[in-house]
Amino acid sequence: MTIPATLDTRSPSLSPDALALLGRLILIVLIAGALTAVDPGFASVSNLLNMLRQASLLFLVASGLTLVIIGGGLDLSVGSNLTLSACLAAAAIKTTGNPWYGVAVAVTSGTLIGFTNGLMINRLRLPPFLATFGMLWVAQGAAYWFMAGQTIYGMPMSFRYFGTGFFLGVPLPIWITLVVCVVCSIILHRTTFGREAYFMGANQTAALLSGIAVERRRLLLYVLSGLTAGIAALVYLARLNAAEPGIGEPLLLPAIAAVLVGGTSLFGGSGNIVGTVLGAILLTIIVNGLNLLNVAATWHPFVNGAVVLIAILADFIVSRRRSESG
């Protein structure tokens, strides 16, 4: 062929990924605008910060999960990982009186659970769904056994600062979210590991046959997911000021929802971390709005489900149209 390869003339801001993010941002602004119209109190700084803080907690659980899903896996154990890590950390802080022991314990236990997930998938060749589904129950069970029906409460103020404190007028969890988001984004877009994760997610066989050390990369993805679950456990513990074996379980499905609403495909190979941030905000703002509109809590799951479905459907239609138009 003598036709020279033409250079990409489209500006990067119009890339499909950027467009998907922009769409979500606009949706959030529209909903926020509508809610402000109904009740001006919605737009108050305190309400907005409060909402973002809630979204942060959800995002932290969903962040590592996003990496795993982009890499073609799934981690159903993030919720119970958070439970167990929070319970262990609470016990460590209570016994030693030193919050840093708690931090060390939660980070270690979260990472170890992720490591075990990766090992089960690599060595036992278990599908990610099964391995992490098993881990969900094991970690949950361990938490019940460890707590023996007790609740640990009353964390020192120096520790609670992570969940309730402010820095430059912004709640600490939001800062933590910002850091985790930036780190994840760098991992995904500025490291060879991140590029390999996308390739693995898009086609695992081709990844293997391209010389990617798939098993080692996969292990690292699950370790990162475990690590962020451990970090989320600390923020939760600091915020709730108590740990008991029921705290993490209700978080799994919203976390998956945040990833999906953020535009990351459950089939792997696409998506990004900023999408998950927006997904978490979108889900939180909707619950907040429903409360504002005095919609009975029984309807909340229904609305959340509808949002997840619409988001997935919209991405599906857009991507299908794109692949058809070539």
Added chain:
Amino acid sequence: MPAATAAGGHPADHAAAPLLRLIDIDKSFPGVHALRSVSLDIHAGEVHVILGQNGAGKSTLIKTLYGAHAADKGHIEVEGRRVAVARPADASALGIAVIFQEFSLVPYLDIAQNIYLGREAAFARFGLIDSAAMHAAARTILDDLGLDYDTHAYAADLGVAQQQMVEIAKALSQNARVLVMDEPTAAISEREAERLFATIARLTQKNVAIVYISHRMKEVQMLGDRITILRDGAVVTSVLRDEMSQTEMVGAMIGRPSGSQLARTPRAPGDPILFARGISTAKLSDISIEIRAGEVVGLAGLVGSGRTEVVRALFGADPITGGEIALSGSRAPTTLDARVRAGMALLPEDRKREGLALPLDIRDNATVASLWRRFTSGWFSPAAAERDTRGLIAQLGIAAHGTHQTVRTLSGGNQQKVVLAKWLAAGSRLFLLDEPTRGVDVGAKAEIYRLIDQLVDGGAGVVVISSELPELVQLCDRAYVMRDHRIVGHLDDDALTERAILELVVHQ
């Protein structure tokens, strides 16, 4: 044209009228003229062998006959009446059945249930299936074939040969009058094959016509009443068994006499890059191969002869159970990723499933195998990757809007070039190319040949698997020929001809 017109077919000339006629069947796929005006007469009670190389059009012919493909031109007649075969169901209704190489039995249904799958209504009584009657009917059919299988046995518990027999029984239960068998002995033992031949003899006595697809000369000689040879989608000749010698048949399969091939430019190979001795895997036995720098080595053989398995074993994609592989004089690393880092590259046969991440863009695909080498620190620079990709696009002449076009939307030839780009970027020195020109257009084909030349000139070693003999003979300095998961011959210099390969392949 209305499908129901009964043209010709005068009742008077029925004495010698064929049971089934294909008349001027023509079929094209994008880039391939698969069948060129093929006409075929199938008579009741005869075994009609269809002989041809890979890609001669045998599978397309079967699929057209079975209603899985619609012919572009031509038509089909059954007993002199023109018929429309638009769907497999039409073929069934006309008494045409196909035993494919892949069986379609449901593992956890028993033999009787498999035979009457979808037709249970025939045994309905008060809205329930009369199981006893169904098993009795299945029994009769099996007895007819001389088979003593228990009709209650699950398909999952049957061996390959037994499953094949059940498929045949199923076809007969549908009153098949034409039974098409696609390489029926490919996966069964010699003893089982003999039982199959006995069954075929039984069927022809019952006036069933057998269309037998094969390339095994022995079977062709033993079974075939009539033999039709296909080449490049056209019928070369159709003869009775004794009208043609085996050598003439081989000649008809390859077509042009071997003297007419273009002269190769002799190359001067350098040091050995890869040396494999006595490699065995689950699917290979005792493979020994040497590849030197600056040469193209062919792997010839039929599909399923173990060619792909050899390159996979060399690449580290399948575990080896015996033998050893040396790379540049020292023992090859065991893992696949380490072999890639040692300079090996694989262009897989199925590029969409194994070579590319289709939803990702050209940049991600073209740089994936070289990330370790280009960004040694682990930090990835999109700008650098962008530059590299533009360079590769220009070097290989990939026709694309830009580096961010998803590879799914590229043509076959351009997709293949992206796979090659990936390995060029990785600085590979040993290229294992599995059917590199399959499904690519003529222009891209020539460019791939040119690229192979460049690689070899640059001191790389190249292994090429190809089912197209002219391509193989033209491209390679020498070739290993495979049959039944073994290397059965090595041809170089003047000995490397299409005819020599084919003779080794068909085992004369």
